[in-house]
Amino acid sequence: MTLFDDTRQLLQELIQNACVNDLTPDSGQEIRNAETLERFFAGTPNVEITKLEPRPGRTSIIVTVPGSDPAAEPLTLLGHTDVVTVDRPKWTKDPFAAEISDGKIWGRGSVDMLFITATQAAVTREVARTGGLRGTLTFVGVADEEARGGLGAKWLMEEHPHLFSWKNCLSESGGSHLHATDGSDSVVITVGEKGAAQRRLHVNGDAGHGSIPFDRDSAIVKIAEVARRIDAAEIAVAKDDIWQGLVQAHRFDPATEKALLEGTDPAAYAEFGELSRIAHAISHLTIAQTVVRAGQAINVLPSHAYLELDIRTLPGQSNDYVDEVLRTALGDLAAEVEIEHLISEEATLSPTDFPLYQTLTSVLGDFFPDSPVVPVISTGGSDLRFARKQGGVGYGFAVHAPERTLAYAMGQLHSHDEALHLEDLELTVQGYEAVVKQFLS
Known part of the structure; x- marks a missing residue:
């Protein structure tokens, strides 16, 4: 054989x-x-x-x-x-x-x-x-x-x-x-991988009976606002040779290439077609909201809620950098949110x-x-x-x-x-x- x-x-x-x-x-x-x-x-x-x-x-x-x-x-x-x-x-x-x-x-x-x-x-x-x-x-x-x-x-x-x-x-x-875009071809070699910076974000609220919710500090409402602010976070585009090489290999028009390399227009990622999600992940710190937990009984106001984030870092992005991105996104709510570190591994x-x-x-x-x-x-x-x-x-x-x-x-x-x-x-x-x-x- x-x-x-x-x-x-x-x-x-x-x-x-x-x-x-x-x-x-x-x-x-x-x-x-x-x-x-x-x-x-x-x-x-x-x-x-x-x-x-x-x-x-x-x-x-x-x-x-x-x-x-x-x-x-x-x-x-x-x-x-x-x-x-x-x-x-x-x-x-x-x-x-x-x-x-x-x-x-x-x-x-x-x-x-x-x-x-x-x-x-x-x-x-x-x-x-x-x-x-x-x-x-x-x-x-x-x-x-x-x-x-x-x-x-x-x-x-x-x-x-x-x-x-x-x-x-x-x-x-x-x-x-x-x-x-001009019909030419390139072939890839994987030279590195993103890191992991998993986080669990905790908030507290007022416990109480579900029949009297008036004027309560709701942990659920608060964790929902945390999720909204994290989703709206402005993440800077990568400035490394890997991202530049990937963009230039596609030979986009000058305006599209500039928008992608400078991060000025998220809509430009559509030019990658089926590769758009992967291209975005290669060029950014990504934050995926994957788990949320609050409450146990339907008639009890929970005093605690948490949100888990699957965060993937680019080379050179430290734990301190990730926490700063989160605190910036949370704004005036940051003081009420405890950031717990889960799995953390640097990009290689x-x-x-x-x-x-x-x-x-x-x-x-x-x-x-x-x-x-x-x-x-x-x-x-x-x-x-x-x-x-x-x-x-x-x-x-x-x-x-x-x-x-x-x-x-x-x-x-x-x-x-x-x-x-x-x-x-x-x-x-x-x-x-x-x-x-x-x-x-």
């Missing part, structure tokens, strides 16, 4: 194992995918295999192919093995059958990110069989990525920081395309003037010689942030056909009827094989 056939069969089995992470400690059970991967590597020469789990069933697998030169640059492929939940009635296919039809492989995790995980494993096995590389190659099938890595990459970083190299890492996702960014990034651009240039590479940041999180925290670099890499735009690829993540074009799987296998051989030899 070909390397593509091996990858496709492995991908189908990884999907069928249904390692669904519902964010509870005993979900995921990535041990099923770890065992599949262990069988996949069975009998392969020149590999060292380690399995670790911080909790029963939450298993990560590390496969190392030692290079011939200990001083050569290493490469680590971080592929997560868990997937998010499904709403089965909304699917027209069995989400865990890994059915192949219409030129696609269907199933939860087919795009996020089991196709990259399967590719990384298959290329690692092929390299182990053929040998000839100076640098050490490591494949890591990581648990718990969908729950921010507490039982996966984060745990490995904290408890086993020297088990493998974090210096040069590849993971999800990149290789999709940007179509400019890898440089583009770095050998691994240059290898990626070279490989993509071979596939798409007329398509310049555009670095982008991810609006969500990935395990690559742990590599950056360890002082390494991390890039999201895959290879998609030109028809698959960034908006299309992002639209498949966590969606109903998630599906991957087999053409993109074959391209990604070829891309990873080229990157590994170029970078490590």
